[in-house]
Amino acid sequence: MKTSLKIILTGLLICLFFTNPTFVFAQQKARPTSKQSEIERKINALLARMMLAEKLGQLQQLDGEANGKYRPEHLELARNGLLGSTLNVRGADQSNELQKVAVEQSRLKIPMLFAFDVIHGYRTMFPIPLGESASWDLASIEKSAYIAAKEARSAGVHWTFAPMVDIARDPRWGRIAEGAGEDTFLGSQIAFARVRGFQGTDFSRNDRVMACAKHFAAYGAAEAGRDYNTTDMSVRTLREIYFPPFKATVDAGVGSFMTSFNSINGVPSTANPFLWKQILRDEWKSDALVVTDYTAVMELMKHGVALDEADAARLALNAGIDIEMVSRFVNKHGEQLIQNKKLSMATIDNAVRNVLRIKYQLGLFEKPYADATREQAMLLNAEHRKFARDSAIKSFVLLKNERETLPIKKSTKEIAVVGFLAGDKRNMNGNWAGDGREQDAVTVLEGVKNKLGNSAKVKFAGGCDAKCEDTSGFDEAVKLARDSDFTILTVGEDIDMSAEASSRTDIGLPGRQLELVKRIHQTGKPYAVVLMNGRPLTINWLAENSPAILETWFAGTEAGNAIADTLFGDANPGGKLPVTFPRSVGQIPIYYNALPTGRPFEAQNKYTSKYLDSPNTPLYPFGYGLSYTTFKLSNLQLSQNKISKTGELKVSVDVENTGKRDGAEVVQLYVRDFIASLSRPMKELKGFERVVLKAGEKRAVEITIRAKDLGFYSATNQYVVEDGEFGLTVGTSSDDEGLKNTFAIVK
Ligand code: BGC
Numbered sequence: 001m002k003t004s005l006k007i008i009l010t011g012l013l014i015c016l017f018f019t020n021p022t023f024v025f026a027q028q029k030a031r032p033t034s035k036q037s038e039i040e041r042k043i044n045a046l047l048a049r050m051m052l053a054e055k056l057g058q059l060q061q062l063d064g065e066a067n068g069k070y071r072p073e074h075l076e077l078a079r080n081g082l083l084g085s086t087l088n089v090r091g092a093d094q095s096n097e098l099q100k101v102a103v104e105q106s107r108l109k110i111p112m113l114f115a116f117d118v119i120h121g122y123r124t125m126f127p128i129p130l131g132e133s134a135s136w137d138l139a140s141i142e143k144s145a146y147i148a149a150k151e152a153r154s155a156g157v158h159w160t161f162a163p164m165v166d167i168a169r170d171p172r173w174g175r176i177a178e179g180a181g182e183d184t185f186l187g188s189q190i191a192f193a194r195v196r197g198f199q200g201t202d203f204s205r206n207d208r209v210m211a212c213a214k215h216f217a218a219y220g221a222a223e224a225g226r227d228y229n230t231t232d233m234s235v236r237t238l239r240e241i242y243f244p245p246f247k248a249t250v251d252a253g254v255g256s257f258m259t260s261f262n263s264i265n266g267v268p269s270t271a272n273p274f275l276w277k278q279i280l281r282d283e284w285k286s287d288a289l290v291v292t293d294y295t296a297v298m299e300l301m302k303h304g305v306a307l308d309e310a311d312a313a314r315l316a317l318n319a320g321i322d323i324e325m326v327s328r329f330v331n332k333h334g335e336q337l338i339q340n341k342k343l344s345m346a347t348i349d350n351a352v353r354n355v356l357r358i359k360y361q362l363g364l365f366e367k368p369y370a371d372a373t374r375e376q377a378m379l380l381n382a383e384h385r386k387f388a389r390d391s392a393i394k395s396f397v398l399l400k401n402e403r404e405t406l407p408i409k410k411s412t413k414e415i416a417v418v419g420f421l422a423g424d425k426r427n428m429n430g431n432w433a434g435d436g437r438e439q440d441a442v443t444v445l446e447g448v449k450n451k452l453g454n455s456a457k458v459k460f461a462g463g464c465d466a467k468c469e470d471t472s473g474f475d476e477a478v479k480l481a482r483d484s485d486f487t488i489l490t491v492g493e494d495i496d497m498s499a500e501a502s503s504r505t506d507i508g509l510p511g512r513q514l515e516l517v518k519r520i521h522q523t524g525k526p527y528a529v530v531l532m533n534g535r536p537l538t539i540n541w542l543a544e545n546s547p548a549i550l551e552t553w554f555a556g557t558e559a560g561n562a563i564a565d566t567l568f569g570d571a572n573p574g575g576k577l578p579v580t581f582p583r584s585v586g587q588i589p590i591y592y593n594a595l596p597t598g599r600p601f602e603a604q605n606k607y608t609s610k611y612l613d614s615p616n617t618p619l620y621p622f623g624y625g626l627s628y629t630t631f632k633l634s635n636l637q638l639s640q641n642k643i644s645k646t647g648e649l650k651v652s653v654d655v656e657n658t659g660k661r662d663g664a665e666v667v668q669l670y671v672r673d674f675i676a677s678l679s680r681p682m683k684e685l686k687g688f689e690r691v692v693l694k695a696g697e698k699r700a701v702e703i704t705i706r707a708k709d710l711g712f713y714s715a716t717n718q719y720v721v722e723d724g725e726f727g728l729t730v731g732t733s734s735d736d737e738g739l740k741n742t743f744a745i746v747k
Contacts, residue, residue, distance in 0.1 A: 095156025131553025145197025172225025177534030407569025430554025447560025468511030498534025629659030
């Protein structure tokens, strides 16, 4: 492009930028996995003594019983050195019994590795990951993972299948609940924090577990939001949007990776050498252990890339996977594949090395057993519960609060708690609730009663269950609302609706719940909506009509207490959406960091990018969330206006709590690359900071942006940092006009 034209276009975009919304980055330092030569020596010595059957045994992972018990078959396999690991076997007693057989009765005494999905807590449950991500509080996210690790390790679990770091831009996909939402920058920061929380810097400790970055890759981009469906996208998008959170886990020293169920551009992840050899090993230099997802080797036949069982095993091993979860093709056909020269012994040995290395790094050869006394002291202890309450509070997002409907005055005499979800323990913990027990959870109803004691009458009516097909309980619920001074109306999804294999084409309130809301609304009595859900919902009617909406996701063991703290003003909600809430399914995919179009929206011009029947804008944008207090940003300062391609820029802004209550605000920094060799997003989060301010307090916040984090993948998939003008917006939501300035990266 001619320089003069580039200047004109840049000028034009800068003008537009000051009239349009636009947006940061601060990447944490990588911490490479250290190769310990001592361990490598031990591995070689052990490998030299292993028979092929024992090697294949190390590459096999089998499932336990649903209640955490091992299967009788496991004992026999362990005794013969034919089983390297299990998933779901847990509890000090169970894991020790099985471990004892492996360590004391097998020929080579190789300890077993016990894995489990510790996604948002082991016994003490924290908010589901999407909810926790709404806190934008990295220290808190790291700590909840640490507590989860502490509990899990005490119960004999060495390895968690978390964090799930799949970027998800499609709320129809039920597993959006398990990740950090739609944004690559936020998602990468959270991925790093979660790995650090689980593993620390040394996962041999008795309070840490090995983490697993899953599901590599692009599982969250399943076509049509339908779980397990195929994904198809450019390698550029993979590298720019979907890979960085995985790279962040490598930087945090993650011990393992899991394959995804989907195929990517036609190649199933479990048979995909591009992912495992080129990206993970060659480019990222990671020696993380690679496990397949559940029966994913078997599924290679259904994907239509493997002829038979042996072929599936061959494809997976040659693509670079180490452990086969649940299906047994590698085990069954490994020997034959070697004999037929379809697989080399070096490939098997390499996979076995990766397994043994982790077992040494976890310290299992020295300390194979869990300590039952420690387990007793750890699970659900008072400190963990307290932290669960704090982290739940931080996850709540206040979506609407007209005329200060919230907080509810504690002097209110008669409170109606309406909605099935408010009284159902099972729904507090959320999906993938580890070893969390229903009976441990505090419901909304219990939380409100705990809060108010005898000072108010608190009555409950379910109205209908979460599926809400039967409306026979509506009259009772409406009467209760009419007879009370204030109604807490809890609506949303059942935990099984936002989960694996739980895609939805309609993401509104399930069944006839909206009718119940409308009827309560018609009573004219004050009420607030408490939402429970694991995905964005299309709640347009509520957004327009209900006086107050508090998004609480599935908040874990202390959900009810945390919700009551927030509803009655002992806590002030400060969460921000980590994902866009669309107005309708028809808008999907809708995410804040979209590219510009050549025909941007103009109300008066038909031939611009828009819908005939809906605004382009979302119902609630990424980064959005209110508070019981108000905040003002001022005094935006840049350390300089020009930086080199290796330089950095310090951005500072004053944040003031201008209301009457203490509260938290998340300062968000977005950038826009005006003119580049490729079209760049209208705004991209490149930095943020959560600040807690007392009423009236003012503080300066400083965020650093590095030029090298402002690059992108070129059309030929090279990471490039280009010179030119950038716009910068500091605000409190992705749609916030905020404070603006520009800077340039110079040659
Ligand atoms: C899920 C994984 C999980 C595994 C083991 C699979 O169905 O996709 O995320 O780790 O099961 O429970």
